[in-house]
Amino acid sequence: MSSVSRPTRMLVATDRQQDRLREAGIVLLTCDTNGRTMPSTRAGADWLWSLVARSGVVLRALAGCCEAWNDQERPTPTEGVPGLWFVPIPIEERRTRTAYGVACIPCTEILDSEYFSAMCQGARLDATWCRSQLEMLPPASSTDVDRLAVLVRGAWQDEQRRCSDEQVIEDVGRELGESYEEINLLYSITRNMTEVDCPERFLSVTCEELRQQLPYAWVVALVEGTGATSEVPDHVAVAGDSSREADDLVRFGTRLVRSAAPDRPIVFGPDDPGGFGDGCATIAQPILRDGQVIGMLMAACKEADDQDASSVDMKLMSAAASHIEIFLENAGLYEDLNAMFLGTLESLTASIDAKDRYTCGHSRRVAMLSRQLAEACGCDANLVNRVHIAGLVHDVGKIGVPERVLVKPGRLDEHEVDWIRRHPEMGHRILRDIPNFEDVLEGVLHHHERWDGSGYPCSLSGNDIPRVARMIAIADAFDAMMSSRTYRRGMARSQVLAELEACSGTQFDPELVPVFLSLDFSSYGDLVEEHTAAEEDGDASRGRAA
Ligand SMILES: [Fe+2]
Numbered sequence: 001m002s003s004v005s006r007p008t009r010m011l012v013a014t015d016r017q018q019d020r021l022r023e024a025g026i027v028l029l030t031c032d033t034n035g036r037t038m039p040s041t042r043a044g045a046d047w048l049w050s051l052v053a054r055s056g057v058v059l060r061a062l063a064g065c066c067e068a069w070n071d072q073e074r075p076t077p078t079e080g081v082p083g084l085w086f087v088p089i090p091i092e093e094r095r096t097r098t099a100y101g102v103a104c105i106p107c108t109e110i111l112d113s114e115y116f117s118a119m120c121q122g123a124r125l126d127a128t129w130c131r132s133q134l135e136m137l138p139p140a141s142s143t144d145v146d147r148l149a150v151l152v153r154g155a156w157q158d159e160q161r162r163c164s165d166e167q168v169i170e171d172v173g174r175e176l177g178e179s180y181e182e183i184n185l186l187y188s189i190t191r192n193m194t195e196v197d198c199p200e201r202f203l204s205v206t207c208e209e210l211r212q213q214l215p216y217a218w219v220v221a222l223v224e225g226t227g228a229t230s231e232v233p234d235h236v237a238v239a240g241d242s243s244r245e246a247d248d249l250v251r252f253g254t255r256l257v258r259s260a261a262p263d264r265p266i267v268f269g270p271d272d273p274g275g276f277g278d279g280c281a282t283i284a285q286p287i288l289r290d291g292q293v294i295g296m297l298m299a300a301c302k303e304a305d306d307q308d309a310s311s312v313d314m315k316l317m318s319a320a321a322s323h324i325e326i327f328l329e330n331a332g333l334y335e336d337l338n339a340m341f342l343g344t345l346e347s348l349t350a351s352i353d354a355k356d357r358y359t360c361g362h363s364r365r366v367a368m369l370s371r372q373l374a375e376a377c378g379c380d381a382n383l384v385n386r387v388h389i390a391g392l393v394h395d396v397g398k399i400g401v402p403e404r405v406l407v408k409p410g411r412l413d414e415h416e417v418d419w420i421r422r423h424p425e426m427g428h429r430i431l432r433d434i435p436n437f438e439d440v441l442e443g444v445l446h447h448h449e450r451w452d453g454s455g456y457p458c459s460l461s462g463n464d465i466p467r468v469a470r471m472i473a474i475a476d477a478f479d480a481m482m483s484s485r486t487y488r489r490g491m492a493r494s495q496v497l498a499e500l501e502a503c504s505g506t507q508f509d510p511e512l513v514p515v516f517l518s519l520d521f522s523s524y525g526d527l528v529e530e531h532t533a534a535e536e537d538g539d540a541s542r543g544r545a546a
Pocket of ligand 1 (some may be wrong): 075308394395448476
């Protein structure tokens with residue numbers, strides 16, 4: 001992560017430098033190129049500093065010296081007032097001299113200077129007391145100045161190098177902190193991409209992660225399904241505190257989706273009109289699909305001293321939006337793949353059902369009823385989906401049963417019954433190599449088990465029978481009784497439901513039966529009509545062909 005750009009730090013005399021030179025009887029000032037001194041935290045409390053920096057005589061001399069130094073490539077020590085030497089250290093920014101560090105060295109000659117009284121007066125110091133203080137300083141004379149200048153300049157360079165190193169350490173530390181934040185966020189989001197399987201949940205956890213990392217009161221994500229055509233987004237996630245403001249934010253974001261350019265985020269500064277909330281920054285990062293803006297990831301109401309959106313804020317939002325785009329694309333691909341898989345299974349089971357006109361559409365109807373039962377039992381979306389698939393393929397093993405047995409009118413002999421009873425195991429064998437199909441396989445293998453243990457193929461009883469299989473067993477029996485056969489007409493729904501109730505606790509799970517009885521069968525009725533119409537069309541076609 002790149003660092004936030006910072007202005008170059010002005011090099012000035014540090015407190016540490018001033019303290020060390022002061023111990024040697026030297027005052028260190030910083031002044032601009034016109035000789036105007038700059039404020040110092042060490043100023044005011046020290047008599048020597050006052051004698052140098054508050055005396056008009058000295059300050060005028062300093063200004064004159066600066067004028068001369070400005071013309072010198074390497075300015076040299078200058079005696080500003082008799083007995084007071086200035087050692088200039090040029091300060092440059094981008095190769096331009098902008099200031100001077102000035103070491104002011106009072107020498108013993110100052111005590112004989114005709115300006116001494118004026119200096120004390122300017123600094124509001126008693127001349128006699130001041131003289132006694134100067135006499136106690138480490139002795140220096142004008143002949144020592146050149147040697148002292150070498151030491152002062154060396155000390156200055158060391159201190160500036162130390163400050164520069166500190167600045168580098170501070171910058172590296174800050175960048176490390178920012179990098180950690182980004183890596184931590186990306187790690188969390190990436191982990192969520194593998195653990196979360198629906199867009200709503202992924203958007204929600206991503207907003208929560210951002211809310212924890214960024215100093216904003218709100219993080220909101222909204223995604224529209226088909227490219228900004230609806231008034232209400234398909235997916236919305238909010239991390240923040242107040243639902244009222246969240247609704248406002250969603251409306252605000254929905255407007256932005258319609259106007260945003262796909263190639264850059266929208267950033268509202270604290271004083272920009274059009275932002276969300278007054279006096280605080282808002283970042284809106286577009287979420288794209290195929291280059292089109294389909295949503296917006298927003299961080300609003302910054303909670304920090306610096307109210308502007310920082311480059312770190314922008315980086316994290318951009319990274320999170322990219323992950324959302326990848327997740328949504330993957331979710332779309334997974335949905336397509338799942339639909340294709342289901343379509344293939346439907347075709348396969350339809351071809352088996354079609355062997356017998358009386359079982360036409362049976363698998364789809366059992367799948368739908370099983371799904372409804374699973375939903376009514378409060379199963380999660382994933383399990384509901386698995387139950388649906390298991391219902392769809394529950395009789396796939398009939399593909400291995402001779403057609404003459406499947407379509408035989410009337411009663412089957414013992415040998416034929418054996419064939420039929422083998423279909424759950426054959427179905428299991430056909431499907432067992434499909435990855436992650438374990439729960440579906442259980443439904444296929446055990447859908448003819450009975451609650452009392454008298455079923456097949458394993459004679460399981462009660463809760464030993466997998467729940468998926470117990471659900472399919474009820475749906476299967478319901479549709480079988482509702483459907484007509486060559487040897488009987490389909491039963492009335494009320495009769496079928498009464499039969500299921502009567503067999504509750506013997507053939508069927510006594511907890512599932514009441515749930516099944518309470519289902520809404522209108523969708524089932526629609527599906528029966530659809531299959532009946534398709535079968536009649538088939539009969540008509542066969543009639544014309546004959
Ligand atoms: Fe079956």
